[in-house]
Amino acid sequence: MTTPSQERAALEITVTGVVQGVGFRPFIHRLASRHGLVGWVRNEAGEVRIAVEGTGEQLDAFVGAIDAEAPPLATIDRLDVQVTQPGKYTGFRIVASTDQPDRRQPVSPDVATCDACTAELGDPGNRRYRYPFITCTDCGPRFTVIEAMPYDRERTSMRVFEQCDACLTEYRTPADRRYHSESNSCPECGPRIWVEGSTDQNGDAADPIATAARALQNGRIVAIRGLGGFHLAVDATNDEAVRRLRQRKAREAKPLAVMVRAVAEARRLGTVGPEEERLLMSPERPIVLLRTHPGSTLAPSVAPLLDTVGVMTAYTPLHNLLLGLVDRPLVMTSGNLSEEPIATANDDARRKLGKIADVLLLHDREIVARYDDSVVRPTGHGAVFLRRARGYAPLPIPLPVPVPRPLLAVGPHLKNTFTLAHGGTAYVSQHIGDLENLETLEHFKTAVRLLGKLFRIEPELVVRDLHPGYLSTRVAAELDLGEPLAVQHHHAHVAAVAAEHGVTAPVIGIAYDGTGYGDDGAVWGAEIFVADLVTYDRRCQLRYVPLPGGDLAARQPWRVAVGYLSLAREIAPVFARAFLEVTDAERVLAEQQIERALNAPLASSMGRLFDAAAAVLGTRWRCHYEGQAAMELEALAGRRPGVDLPLPVVEAEDGRFELDPIPLLAALGERGLQGADLAELAAGFHDAVARATVEVTRRLAESTAINQVALGGGVFQNARLLDRTASGLAAVGLRVLLPRALSPNDGAISYGQTAVAAAVLARDSRT
DSSP: OOSOTTSEEEEEEEEEEEOSSSSHHHHHHHHHHHTTOEEEEEEETTEEEEEEEEEHHHHHHHHHHHHHSOOTTOEEEEEEEEEEOSOOOSSEEEOOOOOOTTOOOOOOOOBOOOHHHHHHHTOTTSTTTTOTTOOBTTBBOSTTTBOSSSOOGGGBGGGGSOOOHHHHHHHHOTTSTTTTOTTOOOTTTSOOEEEESOOOTTOOTTOHHHHHHHHHHTTOOEEEEOSSSEEEEEETTOHHHHHHHHHHHTOOSSOOOEEESSHHHHHTTEEOOHHHHHHHHSTTOOEEEEEEOTTOOSOGGGSTTOSEEEEEEOOSHHHHHHHHHHOSOEEEEEOSSTTSOOOOSHHHHHHHTTTTOSEEEEEOSOOSSOOOOOEEEEETTEEEEEEOOTTTTTOOEEEEEEEEEEEEEOOOSSSBOOEEEEEEEEEEOOOOBOOOSHHHHHHHHHHHHHHHHHHTOOOSEEEEESOTTOHHHHHHHHTOSSSOEEEOHHHHHHHHHHHHTTOOSOEEEEEEEEEEEOTTSSEEEEEEEEEOSSOEEEEEEEOOEEOTTGGGGGTOHHHHHHHHHTTOGGGGGGGGGGGTTOOHHHHHHHHHHHHTTSSOOEEEEHHHHHHHHHHHHTSOSSOSSTTHHHHHHHHHHTTSOOOOOOOOEEEOTTSOEEEOOHHHHHHHHHHHHTTOOHHHHHHHHHHHHHHHHHHHHHHHHHHHTOOEEEEESGGGGOHHHHHHHHHHHHHTTOEEEOOOSSOSSGGGHHHHHHHHHHHHHHHHHHO
């Protein structure tokens, strides 16, 4: 302000970011009243507009407090201030929202119950005592109830619940924290909850939460309708009950998430350091991978053969009340049949979950958007997303190069997300899942329509993966938006990491994952590029190996071992453990597939190398879920020092590199048969991969004068490999770019596709 402190002045202020549906207008009203200002505040599409008048001193204090004291759910991206003429206003008021059809605005994700609502929930004197849908402007459902923008009650699934006089008074009072809380309600006027399917004669229809709690204490399975879909819950300390859930759900071994009421209970299950505590108590409340410890009371079948367990704290009032009654940790796994999206509707749950759950705990607040729990893994280099959904999606992510026209990037086949982009902003969807059945495909299409409506984006271009057989590729072709732009899978991985850091200059990109379609028609998955957002040059790869059975090799690690043996038959004796649970007929058939080049594609895949190592060590021959062999191998390695194992770096005459894993696998097999500690061998395997990766990258950095490295791909969900690779790269003086806003896995592919498309289109427009 240049106005003297005691002279009157006026300001017009524009605030952009996540500033709608988060209590921003009543916050501004209270702030203006506190500083003795007059004027108004209103929502406009994508921003909040403020006009204020007062002394220079008052206005300075007001502007400073906007950013310093913003509501907990608000994110201020920009605050623009202009000086205007005073003398226009009397009093301060909140005026009606204005809509601009050509503007977009962020949608706040659902977040956990705030401290104030939690206190009211447990207060017998409060009219919302034990009300399972308590919420205010600082907490509760957002994305899962919004049907259209601007965010007002009539455009949410709460519109069917007419507010009582008491709630309406709160809703209309700017000084109240429930002012324009669009999900505001109470026991008199809000959603209701009930139980179905209980055979417990002691069940109390008047207290369905107590009935569900009693069922859980008795070892029964309860399907719970939550924010973005159903959970299947069971006592996490009752191994028999957990095994029954696995059997009914056909989820034989994949780890199950656990919910507790508070951090103190999480500490009994795993190691909780400062970063873990921050995540567990954050408004987003993701599932956090904790290192288990011997004192844990969890049933062994919750996360078999792993040294981590996914734990989250209660994030809804319903969960809080239920856990308070059960008084023990609960398995909270997705409420779905195997490979299908989570159920969201009551009828859907009755039909699909009725044979799994003994009891259904239902409510009548409709779910607009399906929403899985987010999963985060703390590492020595910060937290890494394993799944980005509840609490985070669909918050926008900037693009370093704006898209010249609206586009849709349809993402990959597995762990699918899609991205809608307009200008310099990308809206990455919540986790969709594996596009392997009709139900997930319908979920994908429904989510595209919903996000397109919310963000007012009608794509004029579609971007897809290079793989011709992906279901997402077929969807792209069916959209009638012209010829889709195809982006190579691993280029998208690297581009996603570079773009979220705002980097458009060349990087050395390390893409380690399972499989992706390569330029040469082979399967890629262990690639080191010199790349920018437009181009990529493959400078290093893992030695090609045939994968007998193709995709089946990802489920049967012994097949990868057969592939490597075909490259070096002389090491067959040290691979003895790789086939302990494999029939002669199976092995012969796999060998014939390689000899005849029949369904045995060549692959450069780091994920498959981890599978082969597990088979050679005799820790896993067949997988019940994706990545099982690698996850168990990492758990076996733990944090112990590893033995020194070879992974040769072979340099060709053209300056390109190849990593040859044959000596590494041979050493694993030989030392394992000699009685070496398998855990030390597993640790040494991780360290050998990290060491060779750093060596290649260092040499490429020297020859190209590129000093920044981007790490992407699902294999970097492995905390040991990530930490050792990142530390090694930093130790040789390189700037390391790690995935922060998105997962290193395929959940980031659609954003990477968008970043590449934007850069390619920008280049083409200049030529």
